[in-house]
Each structure stands twice: as structure tokens, then as C-alpha cells.
Amino acid sequence: MKLALLLLLGSQAPVPQDASWTEREWTKARTHTPLPDPRPNPTNRLADNPHAAQLGQRLFFDARFSANGSVSCASCHVPDLGFADGKSLSMGLGRTTRHSPSLWNVAQQRWFFWDGRADSLWAQAVQPLENPKEMGFDRVSLARTLRGDATLRAEYEELFGALPDVSSWPERAAPGDEGSELAAAWKRMSAEEQRAASRVAANFGKALEAFERRLVRGDAPFDRFVAGDAKALSESARRGWKLFAGRGNCRSCHSGPAFTDGEFHNIGIPPLAGGKPEDPARYAGIDRVHLDPFNAQGEFSDAPGGEEALELVTLERTPQTFGEYRTPSLRNVALTAPYMHEGQLKSLADVVRFYSTLEGATQVGHHQEQVLQPLHLSSEEAADLVAFLESLTGTPARNALLAPPSSER
Ligand code: HEC
Ligand code: HEC
Structure with missing residues (x-):
């Protein structure tokens, strides 16, 4: 409720004058920022201790x-x-x-x-x-x-x-x-x-x-731009957003503040070793999460009757889930080459080339995502999309987490 109200208020924020985005592009942009705190996890009573x-x-x-x-x-x-x-x-x-x-x-x-x-x-x-x-x-x-x-x-x-x-x-x-x-x-x-x-x-x-x-690493140039800092994004990154939100259709999976729908899709990235994809991926993952003695329903959960446990009850393995992988967050994506579930693609330029041509894309049965069509990007458009992805690199909320804590208590 509170979040919905905040989002509503957010969508009425003044639009900076010098931007080249349409009202619709602004409205879409506001669905990705700011990055909220992670949702509580009652299955671990010490999650925020x-x-x-x-x-x-x-x-x-x-x-x-x-x-x-x-x-x-x-x-x-x-x-x-x-x-x-x-x-x-x-x-x-x-x-x-x-x-x-x-x-x-x-x-x-x-x-x-x-x-x-x-x-x-x-x-x-x-x-x-x-x-x-x-x-x-x-x-x-x-x-x-x-x-x-x-x-x-x-x-x-x-x-x-x-x-x-x-x-x-x-x-x-x-x-x-x-x-x-x-x-x-x-x-x-x-x-x-x-x-x-x-x-x-x-x-x-x-x-x-x-x-x-x-x-937590939020407060990226993209967040600052949408919050009103007109200098936070290069022209190239701004054009990249228009592609991401428009013709690229990237938001149909990379949605919300973390740029992921939290769901699973098969985008046809070929296996690292070549050949046909044989990894059942989500199909096997659903079985494993049901059998995991440490799941939200189990005896070690601090909320075995809670919402997280209920979600397991409705989670079903269907044939479509074969070969599906979770949509990664795109925040800070520029920090972590290579990409995809086996690190098949070496750079963001390679990722954008894949979405542009779908060259080498594999088909698993007939369940391949229909959402993806080759985008046929020009080299300038591809560079713009990469510049946009690079604008999602945020600032660490706490630097003290990057090494072991000092031993005194
Ligand atoms: C149908 C859903 C879908 C659409 C549409 C989509 N993606 Fe993805 N994206 C995924 C999934 C799923 C993966 C992981 C696939 C894998 O590892 O096999 C992924 C991986 C990525 C990665 C690699 C991230 C990492 O950490 O490895 C990037 C970058 C990316 N997508 C950007 C984009 C861009 C840019 C677009 C639009 C041109 C786009 N995606 C459209 C679902 C989608
Ligand atoms: C040998 C390398 C290796 C070590 C050691 C390792 N991880 Fe990982 N971690 C991975 C790989 C590879 C994956 C992805 C595996 C998969 O999806 O099947 C992963 C996945 C994860 C994920 C899931 C992230 C997501 O986005 O879903 C978390 C969280 C994580 N590791 C935390 C840890 C923690 C905590 C430890 C120590 C207890 C640890 N890892 C030790 C390699 C490692």
C-alpha cells in the first residue's frame, strides 16, 4: 500500500526540461527507480539483524x-x-x-x-x-x-x-x-x-x-537522471533507454527496480560446449526446491506457514519450464562480464549483438520464447544500448562489506 502510494507520488515528479524522452518513456523509467530495500524474509528471523x-x-x-x-x-x-x-x-x-x-x-x-x-x-x-x-x-x-x-x-x-x-x-x-x-x-x-x-x-x-x-548497490547514473540530475546520463545512454523501453522490448523480462521480473525464460543462449541444450534448468529447479529440506516450508524455516511457504504450494513444474533460466538483474551488469548462465558471452557488446541477430540461438522443443525477435540494430544503436546498460552501475551502500570484518567484537 505504502509502496504503491510512493510510486504514485513518484510518477507526478516534475519532468526535467532538457530530456529527449516522451512522457511515456518517463513513465516507464519511473517503474525502475529508485531501488527499494529488499522485501522482508520472515523465514529467517535474523535476516535484518x-x-x-x-x-x-x-x-x-x-x-x-x-x-x-x-x-x-x-x-x-x-x-x-x-x-x-x-x-x-x-x-x-x-x-x-x-x-x-x-x-x-x-x-x-x-x-x-x-x-x-x-x-x-x-x-x-x-x-x-x-x-x-x-x-x-x-x-x-x-x-x-x-x-x-x-x-x-x-x-x-x-x-x-x-x-x-x-x-x-x-x-x-x-x-x-x-x-x-x-x-x-x-x-x-x-x-x-x-x-x-x-x-x-x-x-x-x-x-x-x-x-x-x-x-546493496543502487544510486546509479540512471537513478540520478530520472530523479532530476540532467547531467547524469550521456546522450548515448539516453538513446539507449529509448531502445530498451521501446523497440528492444527488454522490459518485458527485465522489469522493475532490479531490472528483472524474477521469473524464468528461455532465450536460446547456446551451451558453452556446443551441441543441443540438455540442461533442464528451471524444470529440475522446481523439483529441487520442493525437495529441499531447507525450504520455506521445512522444519528449519522461521515461518513454515507463511507466504513464502504458500508460494511453494502453488509452484508447479510444467514442460515450458525446461531450459528456462532466471532473468538476471541488470543493475551493475557492467561489473560482471562474462554473461549468461555459463558465461557464454564475453561482453555487453556481445550480449547486445545476440539480441540484435539472435545468431546461434537454440530451440528447446517448441517452447522458445516468442517475445524475442532479432532487433537488427545499427552499430550506433548497439553502442547506445550498451551505454544504457553501463549507466546502471550504482554506488555501494556500505564499503565496509568488501572485506572480512576486523576481529574485535
Ligand atoms: C524473454 C525475456 C527476456 C527479454 C525480452 C530480454 N531478456 Fe535479457 N535475459 C533474459 C534471461 C532469461 C537471461 C539469462 C539467460 C541465460 O543465461 O540463458 C538474460 C540475460 C541478459 C543479460 C546478461 C546478464 C548477466 O548477468 O549475465 C543482459 C545484459 C541482458 N539480458 C540484456 C537484455 C537486453 C538489453 C534486452 C533487450 C534487447 C533483453 N535482455 C531482453 C531474459 C530476457
Ligand atoms: C566454486 C565457486 C563458488 C563458491 C565457493 C560459492 N559460490 Fe555461490 N555461486 C556459484 C555459482 C557457479 C553459482 C550459480 C550456480 C547455479 O545457478 O547453478 C552461485 C550462486 C550463488 C547464489 C545465487 C545468486 C542468485 O542470483 O541466484 C548465491 C546467493 C551465492 N552463490 C552465494 C554463495 C555463498 C554464500 C557461498 C559460500 C557459502 C558461495 N556462494 C560459494 C559459485 C560459487
């Missing part, structure tokens, strides 16, 4: 939570690389199958990962922790490592209560691949021990979410 955010910041940069002590979240989400990693496919303990997304403004999203297989940031965080190609750690070692570090232990226990006594637990254990040593050790634990270990993993995620919710 500053102490949880501080613990999360420590965890994010700490490589001890990996099987060989060398990989942290920050290995693939590098602050200086837009919290992405600059590679096509990420490398942790092994090579992953997808491109690392930027974490700037990540809390604006509704579903996480390219296929949306996690429904909250805290549920998301457990996956890289235990993925053998990423950090290859496990929830039992996690509990043990937290207990073994005085600072982490104190901060954790203040927020979440006592860490479990791990003395009788196996060295390492997680419900991983059937037949693995980790899974066998997991089976030897009692249900109660398993639940206690999983709770530590959920809490690890909840602290990380509190940190990630603060990775």
Missing part, C-alpha cells in the same frame, strides 16, 4: 569451511569483481557447471540460482558449502569448526543458542550422494544428531543471508 550480518561477513570470507581449507564464498564471489568471479564457469575444488552470478542486490530476487532451486538466501548457502565441486565441506565439520573458533562460537551462540556437542559425532558427515563415505557416516548418526547438524547448516545460511542482504 546486524550481529547476524557481522557473523555472516566473517563466514563469507573464511576458507576454513572447505575440504582443503582454500575455498571461501569470496573465492567465486569476489568483491572487486562485482561479487562474481570473471570466469565463464566457476572453479572451486572442481569446475562447476554454471557461471557465478553477482551478489550485488541479490536479495531483490525471489528464487536463487540460475534455475531457482533455492527459495531463500539461507537455503541457498548450504549448497555451495557441501557441493564437492565448490567448498566440499559438510555440516558436521561445520559445527566442529565453529565450536573450535572462540570468536565465531561466541557470535553464533549469542544469535542461535548453544552449538551441539559434537564429541560423539563422526569426523565428517552429510546426507550427500548415496554410497559416499559422507553419506554412510551420516546414516550412522541418530535422527536427533542429524537434525542438530542440519540446524547448524541452516543457521550458517541465516547469518550469510543477513550479510548478503546488505550488499
